[in-house]
Amino acid sequence: MTALSDLLALLPFMTPERAQIVIDSFWPMLKAGIYYSIPLALISFAIGMIIALGVALIRIVPRASLWHRVIYRLARIYVSAIRGTPMLVQLFIIFYGLPSIGVKLDPFPSATIAFSLNIGAYASETVRAAILSIPKGQWEAGATVGLSYLQTFRHVILPQALRVSVPPLSNTFISLVKDTSLASLVLVTELFKQAQIITARNYEFMLVYTEAAVIYWCICLFLTFIQGRVEMRLDRYVAR
Amino acid sequence: MIQISNIQKAFGDNRVLKGIDLTIQKGSVVVILGPSGSGKTTFLRCLNALEVPDNGVIAFDDGSLTVDFGAHPSKKSLIALQRKSGMVFQSYNLFPHKTAAENLMLGPMIAQKKSKAQSHEQALQLLAKVGLKDKADLYPFQLSGGQQQRIGIARALAIEPELLLFDEPTSALDPELVQDVLATMKQLASEGWTMVVVTHEISFARDVADHVVLIEDGVVVEEGSAEQLFERSTHPRTRAFLQRILQ
Numbered sequence: 426m427t428a429l430s431d432l433l434a435l436l437p438f439m440t441p442e443r444a445q446i447v448i449d450s451f452w453p454m455l456k457a458g459i460y461y462s463i464p465l466a467l468i469s470f471a472i473g474m475i476i477a478l479g480v481a482l483i484r485i486v487p488r489a490s491l492w493h494r495v496i497y498r499l500a501r502i503y504v505s506a507i508r509g510t511p512m513l514v515q516l517f518i519i520f521y522g523l524p525s526i527g528v529k530l531d532p533f534p535s536a537t538i539a540f541s542l543n544i545g546a547y548a549s550e551t552v553r554a555a556i557l558s559i560p561k562g563q564w565e566a567g568a569t570v571g572l573s574y575l576q577t578f579r580h581v582i583l584p585q586a587l588r589v590s591v592p593p594l595s596n597t598f599i600s601l602v603k604d605t606s607l608a609s610l611v612l613v614t615e616l617f618k619q620a621q622i623i624t625a626r627n628y629e630f631m632l633v634y635t636e637a638a639v640i641y642w643c644i645c646l647f648l649t650f651i652q653g654r655v656e657m658r659l660d661r662y663v664a665r
Numbered sequence: 666m667i668q669i670s671n672i673q674k675a676f677g678d679n680r681v682l683k684g685i686d687l688t689i690q691k692g693s694v695v696v697i698l699g700p701s702g703s704g705k706t707t708f709l710r711c712l713n714a715l716e717v718p719d720n721g722v723i724a725f726d727d728g729s730l731t732v733d734f735g736a737h738p739s740k741k742s743l744i745a746l747q748r749k750s751g752m753v754f755q756s757y758n759l760f761p762h763k764t765a766a767e768n769l770m771l772g773p774m775i776a777q778k779k780s781k782a783q784s785h786e787q788a789l790q791l792l793a794k795v796g797l798k799d800k801a802d803l804y805p806f807q808l809s810g811g812q813q814q815r816i817g818i819a820r821a822l823a824i825e826p827e828l829l830l831f832d833e834p835t836s837a838l839d840p841e842l843v844q845d846v847l848a849t850m851k852q853l854a855s856e857g858w859t860m861v862v863v864t865h866e867i868s869f870a871r872d873v874a875d876h877v878v879l880i881e882d883g884v885v886v887e888e889g890s891a892e893q894l895f896e897r898s899t900h901p902r903t904r905a906f907l908q909r910i911l912q
Contacts, residue, residue: 570751
């Protein structure tokens with residue numbers, strides 16, 4: 426450890442004391458990232474994708490019944506409302522607003538709900554576009570081998586659509602990882618909240634916030650690497 | 666025998682089919698000819714409800730199914746009609762994310778609830794039949810157009826239909842690959858499959874067809890044996906069409 430702090434002390438702006446602060450604050454911030462930021466992102470993304478698939482399907486299936494048209498309208502209003510309002514405001518409504526009408530949620534669930542609703546709205550558009558990009562002939566081929574609409578969707582259309590939507594959805598996910606820093610404002614002790622707690626003690630804003638940024642960056646680099654692997658696996662049936 | 670009568674279909678104001686009648690004998694090969702835009706593909710697609718006609722009746726004379734399109738047929742009867750026939754598309758429409766064998770297995774496994782082992786064995790048999798047994802584990806993009814189309818034919822056979830429909834099966838192929846596909850189709854014809862083929866391949870019609878139908882502007886201009894249409898027709902529109910296509 427002394428070798429590392431000696432090395433850091435050689436950098437501009439650094440002193441031995443500052444080097445020690447960097448080293449001491451690294452683990453608490455990384456821990457906050459692993460315990461709160463990443464799970465918050467993963468859980469919200471998983472729930473958000475389920476919402477997105479549902480909404481995309483509702484918007485694509487031919488609207489036959491009145492009942493269906495009502496749900497279709499609601500899905501459109503949902504997407505429009507979420508995309509048209511700031512995520513921070515949504516977070517504040519859920520965490521600070523809902524208690525005044527009797528719904529009291531802890532910080533982590535509040536953040537999970539807000540982020541899931543956001544991912545659901547944005548990803549539904551991505552998934553919808555991907556589904557629409559699959560040629561009509563694939564739906565027809567599914568029908569002619571005897572599959573129902575939902576069977577064709579599940580076995581023929583969706584696997585192809587997901588492949589198309591991996592790059593944009595990875596983008597959404599990486600954005601989400603960074604947006605989890607907003608959860609610090611509703612008292613989730615995630616990575617950035619931890620950075621704020623540390624700077625409140627030592628006033629080393631430049632140092633600690635930059636360190637937090639580097640940790641976010643490393644997490645995102647890792648996620649980009651995973652994205653590359655997933656794309657490679659899904660592209661095995663495509664000519665290159 | 667399948668009795669088709671008075672099939673009508675319009676897309677908006679465009680009346681594509683103006684009342685087409687056709688009788689398909691069991692085990693016969695019916696070839697439908699006609700200029701592009703004549704409605705022949707739309708007619709073929711009506712036979713398995715990819716397009717739902719506005720009017721007309723399709724009746725299977727074994728009494729198994731009668732669909733009257735004028736009387737708002739139920740979704741169930743349209744699905745029953747769809748299950749009667751296997752379709753071979755001009756652009757193959759293979760499932761690109763599935764191997765050749767998996768393309769054949771999807772219908773039997775999901776729609777007919779057959780076991781994976783049973784479907785796989787059947788798929789290998791059918792691939793052998795179209796001469797592609799060694800390609801079972803390849804994806805469509807690894808195959809030539811002719812090979813893809815033969816897999817398309819095998820996929821249509823896999824659901825064990827009563828009737829095979831071909832929508833210009835060789836139109837998207839390079840000339841040197843056309844013969845492979847036609848040979849497979851001739852083989853099926855000789856095995857007694859009931860086939861309806863929309864094509865521009867006059868030689869196939871001449872050699873294989875039991876019955877040839879010429880459609881123009883959404884109506885049947887003339888029908889009969891290949892010899893009757895190609896050699897002895899006196900109908901001016903038939904003569905004009907043949908002259909255009911044989912040039």
